[in-house]
Amino acid sequence: MLLRSLLLLLVLVGAAPRCRADDGYRLWLKYDLIADAGLRARYRAAAQFIAxxxxxxxxxxxxxELQRGLQGLLGQPVPVVAKAAESNRRGIVLSVGPPANVSGSSGSRDGYRISAQGNTLRVVGGSGAGVLYGVFALLRQLQTGQALGGLKLxxxxxxQYRLLNHWDNPNGTVERGYxxxxxxxWNELPQRLDPRYTDYARANASIGLNGVVINNVNASARYLTLEYVQKVKALAGVFRPYGIRLYLSVFWAAPKVIGGLxxxxxxxxQVxxxxxxxxxxxxxxxxxxxxxxxxxxxxxxxxxxxxxRSHADGxxxxxxxxxxxxxxxMWRAFVYKANSNGDRFKEAYEEFKPLDGQFSPNVLVQVKNGPIDFxxxxxxxxxxxxxxxxxxVLEVQLTQEYLGMATHLVYLAPLFKECLDADTQTKGxxxxxxxxxDGSLDQHRLSGIAGVAxxxxxxxxxxxPMGQANxxxxxxxxxDYTLTSAAIATEWTQMTLTHEPQAVATIVNMMEKSRDIYVRYTTPLGLHHIMGQNIHYGPEPWLAQAGRPDWTAVYYHKADSVGLGFNRTATGSNALALYSPGVQKQWGNANTCPLNYLLWFHHVGWRQPLxxxxxxxxxxxxRYYTGADSVTWMQQRWASVRPTVDAALHADVAxxxxxQRREALWWRDACVLYFQTYAKQPIPAPFAPPTRTLAEVKTLVDLYQLK
Structure with a gap:
């Protein structure tokens, strides 16, 4: 009887579905079987072959890639045939057509068109890369449960140039990598190619990226040696089938260091x-x-x-x-001199503005989204x-150097959009x-955008895990910078976490608010650069001594008995004058300046009404208190979606x-207690004063900075 029971148990265990915890490796390229049987049947009917x-x-x-995706999503193999099947079968045809057949901008060779024509669904690209982007767009339609009937996309x-910038070093470390x-x-290349390289290329191609700078901008000259060129060649061979070109950061003094000049x-x-x-x-x-x-x-x-010599000469x-x-x-404009009496805000402008028009046609100047540093x-x-x-080239940072690194949930699409949508008003x-x-404002042939990986x-x-969304x-x-951050978050959530509608809405809402929440409990009202030195983690608004003055916090917040903030108007550093008159008018009056930028441009009295x-x-x-409390709201929202999200992944984020909640309280207490020493005012109702002293909070910085 016991043996029979054991045998029955083994049969039941063997018959049970094998659920594997989601370790996040597949990113948004999860081609799992579509749970909705009706939807799956409709997709199967439309995808009986690939030509x-x-x-x-x-x-x-x-x-x-299409074959791989369809097999996973539909639960059955879809054959690739030499040519389109007979008219009584429905399938998907991939073809390369002239760029004129694909609507779009100057990058039309990378463009695609997806349309239903009779029994076939055609994906036409202006190039092979265009076809690949179209395939990933089609798979995205399936992954998010969109209808295919009458599809026109x-x-x-x-x-034009859509690049990831890696800050990776030859010794395997990553600067600002979390x-x-x-x-x-590098020690395995070029002989061994890790399969992860191919999956990395797939992921980049799936979102339309077409270039990778593989090494740190603080570059080693070793990358220019023939030994490393051979290693780079091996990586280029992996990237090429996915339409991705490889770039190198170069060390300026290489002719002396490795060239013997x-x-x-x-x-x-000779140089x-x-x-x-x-x-x-x-x-x-x-x-x-x-x-x-x-x-x-x-x-x-x-x-x-x-x-x-000038930057243009170089x-x-x-x-x-x-x-x-x-x-x-791509020549970076991130330059600034160690000037305690100056304003780092102005440095790049003052060096590069006079060089406008002096660069060769195949040079792009790479500019960070903001004037200080991410x-x-x-x-x-x-x-x-x-x-x-x-x-x-617009440079933004995906790695969260100043945004809690890999412990804080901060969805960055709203930050990117805030910059992209900002109106310079230079031509009205x-x-x-x-x-x-994108080059359209000034009719440039070249255009680029770069993200620090x-x-x-x-x-x-x-x-x-949520960093994948960035x-x-x-x-x-x-x-396509016209996409909304909410639409992108919805796509990513459906492709990565869950399809349950209420859970998707909850997660997207949390993601959309996460960046503003982070700003509220760290640098509200336009405060900036008051984080811990060296690794840039946690608060250190009292920092007054560093390797250079513009690496301190007091250089930026200018707190005193009168008020707070950096005066960048005509009575201060006059950095505001670098903008067009329309922007100056928008930000120049402390009484009308948007509160999010107030302390960027004005030194405001502690008792000044806003x-x-x-x-x-x-x-x-x-803002400090409500920001910290909002992390509790995020915890509650995340807890509510637990039944719909992979258990291991949910636990990781939780x-x-x-x-994040613990460190939001650290930021709140550190900044409120420090600035209170200047404001000389009580914590307003209904907020309770911190239970720890400023001295106690300062000891946390020593622990985190490993001093």
Whole structure:
């Protein structure tokens, strides 16, 4: 009897569905069986075969990806046939057509059109890459449960160069990386290609990214040696079938460090020849190499100014080396001098604005979204709209250097949109940053956008599971910046977490509010750069000594007995004058300046009434307290979707939200207690004063900074 019972138990266990915890590796490319049987049947009827017309290497990749996706979603294999089947069968035809057949902008070769024609669903791309993007768009329709009947969908990228910038180093570390070590295993390359490289390429292609800068902007010269060029060549071979070109960050002093020259002067004939020969060597190995990204004369990095030359001189020399090839130079504008009496806000503008029109045609200047450094909220960089004769690349940060790293849930699409939608007003209303970046405002041939990657060797790629949404959102906005952050969050949630409608709505609502919540409990009202030094984690508004004055907190918040904030009007640093008159009018009056930017531009009295009806002090405290309390709301919202989300993934996010709540209280107490020493006012009702002292809070910084 016992043996029979054991045998029955084994049979039942074997027959039970095997549920595997979701470790996050598949990202949004989860081709799991569609649970709705009726919907699955309709999709099956429409996808009985796949045919490819006008094959290219990338089109073959598209067919394989479509076959893989359909088999998982529909639960049955879909054959790839040599040509479209007879008219009584319904299937999907992939074809490469002339760009004119695909609606869109200057990037129409990457564009696609999906349409139902008789019994076939046709995916037409202006190139093999266009077909691949169309396939991923079609799979996205299926993953999110959209109807295929009468489908008419066309899209082209609004921006030409859509890149991830990795800050990875040869030793396997990642600067500002919070998801483990680098995914590039340099000691194994070129002989062994980790399968993860292919999955990485798939993920990037699925959201329309077409370029990867694989190494840190604080570059090592080793990447330009033939040894490393061979390693890079191996990676390029993995990326190529997915329409992704590879780029390198280059070390300016390489001609001296590895070339044996006595100088790296960009106007020196030998230096010019060295770079030309190096470019030739790279293109011989990697014919579709994308070009160079350069950080020069910034934060101690060498550059052309070491020889009395300008950024344009340096960029143009590299542009000439790349000239015989199809490559570009992306020259970063992140420069600032150690000037305790100046304003870091103005540095990049003052160095680059005079150079407008002096750069070669294959040079793009890469500008961060804001004038300081990837803060939780910044006004748009004043260079946008100020260099009409130079194509500008918008650089944003996916890795959460100043946003709680991999422990805080912060959905960044609203931040990206805030910058892209900002109106420079340089050519009248509607002169948005997006139109500067896509080249349409000033009719530029080249356009680009770059995101500093949040990817590492962690199994789930991004450390925080919800960090995947920022990678996804960046790609979708790089392709089409008119998409709303809510629409992108909805797609990602349905493809990654759950299809249950109420749970999707709850998660999207939480994601949409997360960035503003973070700002409220860390840097409300336009405060900025008051985080801990070195690793930029946690609060340290009292920081007054650092390696340079503009790495301190007091340099930025200017707290004193009178008030708080950096006066950037005409009576202060006058940084506001870098913007167009319309923007100056919008932000120039402390009484009408939007509260989110108030302390960016004004030193405001503690007792000054604000548009909220509260004084500055009371509004500051209110935002810190309600921001910290809102993390509890996020915890409650996340708890409510537990039945619909994978248990392991849900537990991971719940644990990180608990950390976020603890650290939100740390931020609240640290900042309120510190600024209270200047304001000399009580904590307003109904908020209870912190239970710990400022001295006690300061000891937490020592623990986190490992001092």
């Amino acid at each position: 490819v017309e006008g094959e290219t290497e990338i089109a073959k990749t598209a067919a394989a 066309s899209s082209s990228p609004r921006i 998801a483990g070590s680098s995914i590039w295993k 006595k100088t790296s002067d960009p106007l020196d004939a 010019k020849q060295w770079w030309a020969a190096k470019a030739e060597e790279i293109y011989k190995e990697i014919p579709d190499f994308g070009g160079f990204l350069v950080k020069a004369n910034s934060e101690g990095e060498p550059g052309p100014q070491d020889y009395g 960029a143009n020399m590299l542009a000439a080396a790349l000239g015989p090839h199809d490559g570009v130079v 803060q939780a909220r910044e006004p748009f960089h004043p260079l946008f709209g100020a260099m009409p004769r130079t194509p500008l 209303p509607g002169s948005t940053v997006a139109k500067v970046v 949040n990817i590492g060797a962690d199994r789930n790629w991004t450390g925080h 990678w996804y959102a960046f790609g979708r906005l790089a392709w 548009s909220s009806g509260r004084t500055l002090w009371n509004e500051l405290v209110t 644990a990180r939200l608990a950390i």
